[in-house]
Amino acid sequence: MKKNTEIMINVLLIALLLAVLFILERTIPSTSMLFTVLKKGAIYALVAVSMNLLNGFTGLFSLGQAGFMLVGAYTYGILTIPVDQRPNVYMYFEGGIVQFALHPVIAILLAGVAAGIFAYLIGLPVLRLKSDYLAIATLGFAEIIRAFFQWDKLGPLTNGSNLLRSYPSYKSVLFYFIFSGICIALIVMLINSTYGRAFKAIRDDEVAAEAMGINLAHHKRIAFVVSSYFAGVSGALLAMYQTSIQASMFKSAMTYEILLIVVIGGIGSVTGSCISSFLFIILSEWVLRFLDNTTYIGSFQVPLLRSGFRKVVFSVIIMVIVLFFRQGIMGTREFSVSALLGKKKKAKGGEQ
Amino acid sequence: MSWLSRNLPYLMAGISVGGQYALIAIGYTMVYGILRLINFAHGDIFMVAGLIMVYASTVMPIYLSIPLVLILTVVIGFTVERVAYKPLRSAPRMSVMISAIGVSYLLQNLALYITGGLAQQYPAIPWISDTITVFGVTTKRVTVITPPLVILLVVLLVLLIQKTKIGMAMRAASKDFETSQLMGIRINSVISMTFVIGSFLAAVGSLLFFSNYTGVTPTVGAMPGLKAFVAAVFGGIGSIPGAVIGAFIIGISENIIKGLGWTTFSDAFTFALLIVVLIFKPTGLFGEAAADKV
Amino acid sequence: MGETVLKVENVTMQFGGVVAVDNLNLEVNRGEIVSLIGPNGAGKTTAFNVITGVYPPTNGCVSFNGKVIVENFPKGKMKKIYMGDPVAVRSQTVQPTPDKITRLGIARTFQNIRLFKSQTVFENILIAEHMRRTSNLLTATLHLNGEEERRMRTEADELLHILELDDVRDEMATSLPYGKQRRLEIARALATKPSLLLLDEPAAGMNPQETDELTAFIGRIRDDFKLTIFMIEHHMDLVMEISDRIYVLDFGRLISQGTPDVVQNDPRVISAYLGVQEDE
Numbered sequence: 035m036k037k038n039t040e041i042m043i044n045v046l047l048i049a050l051l052l053a054v055l056f057i058l059e060r061t062i063p064s065t066s067m068l069f070t071v072l073k074k075g076a077i078y079a080l081v082a083v084s085m086n087l088l089n090g091f092t093g094l095f096s097l098g099q100a101g102f103m104l105v106g107a108y109t110y111g112i113l114t115i116p117v118d119q120r121p122n123v124y125m126y127f128e129g130g131i132v133q134f135a136l137h138p139v140i141a142i143l144l145a146g147v148a149a150g151i152f153a154y155l156i157g158l159p160v161l162r163l164k165s166d167y168l169a170i171a172t173l174g175f176a177e178i179i180r181a182f183f184q185w186d187k188l189g190p191l192t193n194g195s196n197l198l199r200s201y202p203s204y205k206s207v208l209f210y211f212i213f214s215g216i217c218i219a220l221i222v223m224l225i226n227s228t229y230g231r232a233f234k235a236i237r238d239d240e241v242a243a244e245a246m247g248i249n250l251a252h253h254k255r256i257a258f259v260v261s262s263y264f265a266g267v268s269g270a271l272l273a274m275y276q277t278s279i280q281a282s283m284f285k286s287a288m289t290y291e292i293l294l295i296v297v298i299g300g301i302g303s304v305t306g307s308c309i310s311s312f313l314f315i316i317l318s319e320w321v322l323r324f325l326d327n328t329t330y331i332g333s334f335q336v337p338l339l340r341s342g343f344r345k346v347v348f349s350v351i352i353m354v355i356v357l358f359f360r361q362g363i364m365g366t367r368e369f370s371v372s373a374l375l376g377k378k379k380k381a382k383g384g385e386q
Numbered sequence: 387m388s389w390l391s392r393n394l395p396y397l398m399a400g401i402s403v404g405g406q407y408a409l410i411a412i413g414y415t416m417v418y419g420i421l422r423l424i425n426f427a428h429g430d431i432f433m434v435a436g437l438i439m440v441y442a443s444t445v446m447p448i449y450l451s452i453p454l455v456l457i458l459t460v461v462i463g464f465t466v467e468r469v470a471y472k473p474l475r476s477a478p479r480m481s482v483m484i485s486a487i488g489v490s491y492l493l494q495n496l497a498l499y500i501t502g503g504l505a506q507q508y509p510a511i512p513w514i515s516d517t518i519t520v521f522g523v524t525t526k527r528v529t530v531i532t533p534p535l536v537i538l539l540v541v542l543l544v545l546l547i548q549k550t551k552i553g554m555a556m557r558a559a560s561k562d563f564e565t566s567q568l569m570g571i572r573i574n575s576v577i578s579m580t581f582v583i584g585s586f587l588a589a590v591g592s593l594l595f596f597s598n599y600t601g602v603t604p605t606v607g608a609m610p611g612l613k614a615f616v617a618a619v620f621g622g623i624g625s626i627p628g629a630v631i632g633a634f635i636i637g638i639s640e641n642i643i644k645g646l647g648w649t650t651f652s653d654a655f656t657f658a659l660l661i662v663v664l665i666f667k668p669t670g671l672f673g674e675a676a677a678d679k680v
Numbered sequence: 681m682g683e684t685v686l687k688v689e690n691v692t693m694q695f696g697g698v699v700a701v702d703n704l705n706l707e708v709n710r711g712e713i714v715s716l717i718g719p720n721g722a723g724k725t726t727a728f729n730v731i732t733g734v735y736p737p738t739n740g741c742v743s744f745n746g747k748v749i750v751e752n753f754p755k756g757k758m759k760k761i762y763m764g765d766p767v768a769v770r771s772q773t774v775q776p777t778p779d780k781i782t783r784l785g786i787a788r789t790f791q792n793i794r795l796f797k798s799q800t801v802f803e804n805i806l807i808a809e810h811m812r813r814t815s816n817l818l819t820a821t822l823h824l825n826g827e828e829e830r831r832m833r834t835e836a837d838e839l840l841h842i843l844e845l846d847d848v849r850d851e852m853a854t855s856l857p858y859g860k861q862r863r864l865e866i867a868r869a870l871a872t873k874p875s876l877l878l879l880d881e882p883a884a885g886m887n888p889q890e891t892d893e894l895t896a897f898i899g900r901i902r903d904d905f906k907l908t909i910f911m912i913e914h915h916m917d918l919v920m921e922i923s924d925r926i927y928v929l930d931f932g933r934l935i936s937q938g939t940p941d942v943v944q945n946d947p948r949v950i951s952a953y954l955g956v957q958e959d960e
Contacts, residue, residue, distance in 0.1 A: 095480055159665045166424050166483060167664055170615065174657030177612075181654035220821060227820040228810050228832065235807045238796035245732065245790075247782040247811030247872055256817060286608070287494070290487050297484050302798075342499035349492035356488045357473055360481055366798065 040370070048215070055208055064205065071315050073210045077271045079311040080214040082295045083221050083304050084264035089293070090302035090366075091225055092257040093237030095169045097289050098156070101176025102262040104284035105152050106145035106269025108183055111198035111279055112191065113141040119200040124193055131190040138202050142213070142270040149266025150259045152179065157258045161251065173286055183281045192281075199278035210271060217264050222304055224260065233257055294352050298362050306364030313363075318348060395523050396645035397638065402529040402598065404637020405536035409591030410614035411621075411629040412543065413463075413584025419560035419624035420580055423482050427466060427489035429611015430497075431585055435459040435592035436508060436602040437497055443509035452511070456589045463585025464578055472574065490608075497604035505601035515597045528597040535594070539587065540630055547626070552579055560624055609653060613640075616660040622673025631671065682710030684746070685876055685908045686731070686786075691740030692764030693726050693932075700726040702932040703765045704740070708876070713902060713909045715919045717943075718929035719952070724912045725791055727929070728878055732788050733778040739764050741774075744784055744876070748774050783811055787874035789865045791881045791912075795853040801864055802849045805836040808871030836871065842904070843867045859890040863897065870905060877901075879911035883918050891915055895922055920944065928952075 055072070062068060081099060088094045113136045115123055124130035136144070160171040186194040204210075224230055232253050235243040244250055273279045295314050299306030325344040329336040355362065410432055417425045438458050442451035470489045474482045514528045547553035555576045558566040567573050595610065596602060614629075617636050621628025636659065640652040648655075663670060686708040693701040701723040708714045716724050730737045733750060738758055742750040751774040754762035762769075782788075796804050809832035815825035823829070840846045845867055848856060853864060862882055869877060882898070883891045895918050902909055913919050919926065919940070926943045928936040936946040943949055 089480075095483070159661060163664055163668070165479060166422075167619075167668065169483065170424060170612075170619070171661050171664055173612070174616075174660050178654040178657050181650050185650050223823060224817075224821040227823065228813055228815065228825075228829070229817060229820050231803065231807055232810045234799060234803075235796050235810075238798055239794045241734070241778075242790065242794040242796065243807070244734075244778040245782055245788055245794075246808050246868065247779045248807070249777065249779045251777070260817075285605075287491075287605070290491055293484065293487060294491065301480075340499075341502060342495070345495035346492070346499045349488070349495045353470065353485070353488045353492055356481070356485050357470065360477065 052208060052211065055211060059207060067320050069207050071312070071320055072207045073275050074319065075312040075315040076207075076210040076214040077268050077275060078292070078295060078315055079308040080217050080271070081265055081268035081292055082299065082307040082311045083218050084261045084268065085292050086296050086299075086301065086304060086307045087221055087225065087233075087264075088257055088261045089296060090300075090307075091230065091237060092233040092254065093240075094161070094254060094257060095165055096172040096258065096261070097169045097286065097293065098153075098172035098176045098262070099265050099292050100284040100286060100288040101172075101179040102149040102153060102265035103269030103272060103288070104176075104179060104183060104281060105149040106266030107273035107279045107284070108192055108198065108269075108281070109145040109148040109266070110138075110141045110270035110273045111201050113144060114138055114201040115198070116200070116202070123198060123200050124190070126196065127189040127193065130193065138204065138274070142267055142274075145270035146263040146267040149269065150263040153259045153262030154255070157255050161254045161258060173289065176284075176286060176289065180281050180284055195281065197278045197280050198273075201273070201277075203274040203277055210275070213271060214268070217267055218304065218308065221260075221264060225304070229253070229256065294356075298352065298355050300362035300364035300366060302366035303362070303364035303368055305369035306362055306367075309369070310363055317351075318344065322347060391522060393642070393645055394521060395525070396641045398520070398523060398525060398529050399598075400638035400641030401634065402532045402637070403595070403641065404634035405532040406591045406595040407610060407614045407617050407637050408536050408630040408633035409539070409587040409594070410610060411617040411633045412540070412587050412626055413581075414615045415618040415621070415623055415626060415629040416556075416580045416584055418618065420556065420563070420577060421471070421482070422479060423471065423486060424615065425584075426483070426486040426611075427470075427493060428584065428588065429607035429609075429614070430490045430493035431459060431463050431466070431607070432588040432592050432595075432611060433497060433602065433604065433607030434462060434493055435585075435589040436596045436606065437501065437506065439593065439596065440506040440508060440602055448509065448511055451509075452593065455593065456586060459589035459592075460582050460585045463581045463588070467578060467581040472577075494604045494608075501602075501604060503604070505603045508596040508600040508602055511593065511597055514593075526598060528594050532594050535590075536630065539590065540626065543583065543587075544626060546583075552576065556580065613653075613656050616656050619660060620663050620670055622670030625670070625672040628670055628672035682712075684708070685710050685744065686910060687743045688727070688731065689741045689743075690765060690768035690770070691727065691730055691737045691742065692762075692768075693723070693730055693735065694738040694758065694761070694763060697761060697763075699763050699932050701730065701737070701929075702763075703768060704929070704932075704934060706927050706934070706937070708908055708910050710908055711902070711906075712924040713898070713911070713922050715923040715926045716910065716912045716929060717914070717916075717919060717926060722929040723932040724929055725880055726932075728788065728880055728912065731781075732786060732878065733776050733781045736773075736775045738762060739769055741770055744781075744786060749776060749781060749784060749786075750774055779811070782872050782874075785873070785875040786878065787869035787872045787876075788878040789862075789869050789880055789882060791884065793861050793865055795861060795865060795868070797852075797854050799853060800850050801845055801853055801856070802836060802840065804853050804864060804868050805839055805871045806832060808868060808873075809835060811872065839867060839871055843870070843901075859886055859893070862886070862894070866897075866901070870901065874907065876908045876910065879909065879913070881912050881914060883913060883915045886915075888917075891918055894918065898922060 081103060085099050088096045112132055116135050117133055121129040156175045160168060160175065163171055183192045184195040232248045235246060235248060236250060236253060240250060295310050296307055298314065299310030322344040325339055325347055326341050328340050410428065413428050414425060417423055435455055439451060439455045442454050466489055470485045471482055474485055516527045517524060518527050520530060547556055555571045558569065558571055559573060559576050613636055614633060617632035618629040620636065621632030636656055640655060643652045643655050684707050688704055688706045691701055691704040692699065704727060716727065718724055729735050730750065731742050736752045737750065739753050739762065741748055751770055751772055753770040796807065813828065815828055819825050840849055845864060848860065856864060866879065866882065883894050886894060898909065899922055901907060923940055925938060926940055927934060928943060928949050930952040935952055936943050936949045
C-alpha cells in the first residue's frame with residue numbers, strides 16, 4: 035500500500051508541475067528566457083537519460099548520441115515540411131523528392147524509428163567492441179552519418195548542407211514536457227523491468243551475466259537501439275524547438291556535452307540526468323550569461339568578463355565535478371518523494 | 387604521365403599531412419600503451435601549440451617563439467596529466483576517459499575565449515613556409531621537409547625507447563603496469579615522460595601542419611586528433627612504427643579521396659577505416675593480441 | 681552409476697603456441713561429484729571455459745546428455761601450428777555462446793568471485809529468472825507481465841530461503857563476508873536451475889571451518905537439487921571427502937583418474953602434483 039501512496043504523490047506532483055507550466059504560459063510573455071530554458075532542458079533531459087541507459091545502466095560507453103539526434107532531427111524535418119514550402123526550402127534540389135507532409139507527432143515517432151534502424155545497422159559491427167574502442171567507433175559512426183547527410187547527392191532528400199526549415203513546430207512548453215516526460219517514463223519502466231535487470235547485470239560483469247543465461251549480443255543491441263530511438267526522438271524535438279536544422283550542428287562536441295550532463299547528474303541515475311540537464315541549460319543559457327558581457331562598475335571594467343568566458347567557467351566547473359565529485363549530483367541513487375521525506379531510504383551504495 | 391602530374395599534388399600533400407598526423411599519433415599510441423587511455427585532449431594540445439605560436443610571434447621573433455612553443459606545449463601536456471589524469475589513477479577507465487573529454491572541452495572553450503572565436507592567422511615561418519617547385523608542382527617547403535623530419539624524430543624516439551633507462555621503464559610499464567611498479571619503476575615519472583614526449587611531438591606537428599593550413603580555430607585540433615588516433619589504432623595501438631605507417635596511409639588516402647572529388651567523405655573515410663580495422667583486426671597492423679582472462 | 685551427463689572428448693586448447701589443455705577426455709555421470717585437480721596453471725579453468733562456451737576449443741568435442749554442445753577443429757592459422765593429437769581432429773564446428781549453454785542446464789561459478797557488484801543479494805539471484813521470461817521487451821517495459829514478475833520474485837525468495845541467505849536478502853552482494861559471497865555465487869548458479877553445476881575453486885581463500893561448512897553445503901545441494909557436480913578444487917580434504925571420482929591434470933594433460941583412494945596413491949600424481957603442492 036505504501037507503494038500506491040507513493041505513486042499517488044508522484045502523479046499529483048506531475049499534475050501540479052503541468053498546471054504551474056500551464057499558468058506560467060498564460061502569465062509570462064512567451065519570449066521569456068524561462069521558456070527557452072524549460073524547453074531545451076526537457077529535450078536535453080531526454081537525450082541525457084537515453085545516453086544514461088547505455089553508459090550508466092548497460093555499461094556500453096557509446097559516443098554516438100549526436101549522430102542519432104541528427105537522424106531524428108532530419109527525419110522530422112524531411113517528413114513535415116509542408117508541400118507548398120518545399121520548393122523554397124529545397125531550392126537547389128527542385129523541391130526535393132519527398133512530396134508529402136505528415137502530422138508532427140507521427141513524424142517524431144518515425145524520427146525515433148529511423149534513428150533506431152541506423153543504430154541497429156551500426157550496432158551489428160560495433161557492439162562487439164569493448165569499452166574505449168566502442169566509444170571511438172560510435173563517435174566515428176556519428177561523424178560518418180553527418181558526412182552522409184551533408185552529401186550533395188542526397189540533396190533531394192536531405193537538402194545537402196543547406197538548412198532544413200519551415201516545418202511546423204509546437205510553441206507550448208507543455209508539449210515538450212509531456213512528450214519528453216512520457217519518453218523518460220518509458221525508459222524508467224524499461225530499467226525497472228526484467229530487461230533492465232539484465233542490462234545492469236551486463237554492466238556489472240559481462241562474463242557473469244552470460245553465465246546467467248543472458249545473451250550479450252541480443253541485450254546490448256536492445257539497449258543500443260532503444261537508446262538511439264529516444265535520442266532520435268529528442269533530435270526531432272530539438273529540430274522543432276530550433277525551427278531550423280543543419281547537419282553541422284550535430285558535432286561530437288554535442289555528444290561531449292550530453293556526456294558531461296550525464297556525468298554531472300550521476301552515471302546510473304535517471305533523476306540525476308534530468309536535474310543536471312536543467313541545471314546545465316539554466317547555467318549555460320541564463321544564469322552565467324553575465325559572464326559573457328563586458329561589465330563596468332562605475333568606470334571600472336570587471337576583468338575577464340567578455341564573450342566566451344561563460345564557457346570557460348563552465349568547463350572548469352565540469353572538470354572539478356569530474357575530478358572531485360565523481361559520483362555527480364546523485365551517484366547511482368534516484369530522487370524520490372519518500373527518500374526526501376526520509377521515510378524510507380532506498381539509496382543503493384553510493385560508492386562504486 | 388598526365389595522370390601522375392594531375393595527382394602528384396595530392397600525393398605530396400598526403401605524404402606531408404600523413405607525417406604531421408604521425409607526430410600526433412605517437413602521443414596517442416604511447417599514452418594508450420601505458421595508461422590504456424584514449425587521450426581525447428591530445429588533439430587540443432596540438433591546437434593550443436598552434437595558438438601559442440600565433441600569439442608568441444606577435445611579440446617576439448620567430449627564432450625565439452619556436453622554442454617557446456615547444457617548451458610551453460610540453461608544460462601544458464605535463465600539467466594536464468598531473469591535474470586531470472593522475473588523481474584518477476585507481477579510478478575506472480571510463481572516469482579517466484571522461485576526464486580527458488572534460489579537458490578537451492576546457493581547452494577548446496579557453497581557446498574560444500582567448501581568440502574570440504575568430505580564426506587566427508598562423509605566422510609564416512621563414513624558409514619552411516617558402517614556396518618551392520618540385521616536379522613541376524608548386525608547394526611550400528614544409529611539404530617536402532616533413533617526411534624526412536618525421537623519420538628522423540621517430541628514429542631518435544625509437545633509440546630513446548630501446549637504449550635508455552627511461553625507455554626501458556616505458557616498455558616495462560606498457561607490458562605490465564602493476565608489475566613494473568612492484569619492480570621499483572617510478573611509474574609517475576614514466577607517465578609524465580610519455581606526456582612530455584607526446585606533447586613535444588604534437589608541438590612539432592603543429593609547426594608543420596599550420597605552416598600549410600594557416601587558420602587556427604578552437605576546434606582545429608579535433609579532426610587531426612581523431613585521425614591521428616585512428617592511425618594509431620590502424621598501426622596497432624602501442625606500436626610507434628605502426629602509428630607512423632598508419633598515419634602516412636591515412637594522410638595519403640584522404641588526399642587521394644579529395645583528389646577524386648569526394649571531399650565530403652574524406653573524414654568519413656578515416657572512420658570507416660577505423661571501424662573496418664577494429665572489426666577485422668582489432669590489434670592493428672603491428673599490435674600484439676591479448677586474450678581476456680576469465 | 682547413472683548415465684553420462686557430461687562427456688569431454690579430445691579437447692585441446694591452444695593459445696598461440698601454448699597448449700593449455702592437451703587432448704583431454706573425461707566423463708561425468710548423473711548424480712556424481714567429480715573433481716578436477718592439478719597444480720596451478722595445469723589448465724583446469726581453461727577446461728571449464730571450454731565446456732561453458734567462453735572459448736571455443738582448438739579441437740575437440742563436449743557433449744551434454746548425449747548431445748554435442750561444443751565442437752571445433754583447427755582451422756586457419758591454427759591448422760599449421762596445431763600441436764594436439766592429429767588423429768583426434770574433429771570435423772564440425774558447434775560454437776554456442778555461454779548463455780546458450782547455461783540455458784541447456786549447465787551453471788558455473790568463477791574462481792575470482794564475479795557477483796553483480798552494484799546489486800543486492802536478492803537482485804543477484806533474480807537475474808537468473810530473466811532467461812526463463814515469456815514476456816517480450818514491450819510487455820516487460822509496460823509492466824504487463826505482473827504474473828511473471830511475481831513468479832520470478834517468489835522463486836528467487838524461495839531459493840534464498842532454502843539456502844539460508846534470506847537474512848541478507850537486501851544487503852549489497854559485495855558487502856557480505858567472503859564465505860557468504862562464495863555461497864551466494866553458488867546460489868546464483870542454482871537459480872538458473874541447472875542439472876550440472878561447475879564449481880571453480882569454491883573453497884579458495886576459505887579457512888578450515890568455512891571449508892567444512894562448504895563441504896556439507898555442496899553435498900546437501902547435490903541431494904536437494906538432484907545435481908551433478910563437477911568442480912575444480914585445491915583443498916585436498918574437501919576433494920577427498922566428497923568426490924566420487926577425481927581427474928588429475930598436469931601441464932594440460934590428464935595424468936591420473938579414479939576414486940580418491942586410487943588417485944591419492946598414484947605415484948604419478950604424487951610426483952607431479954603433491955610433490956609441488958603449495959601450502960594454501
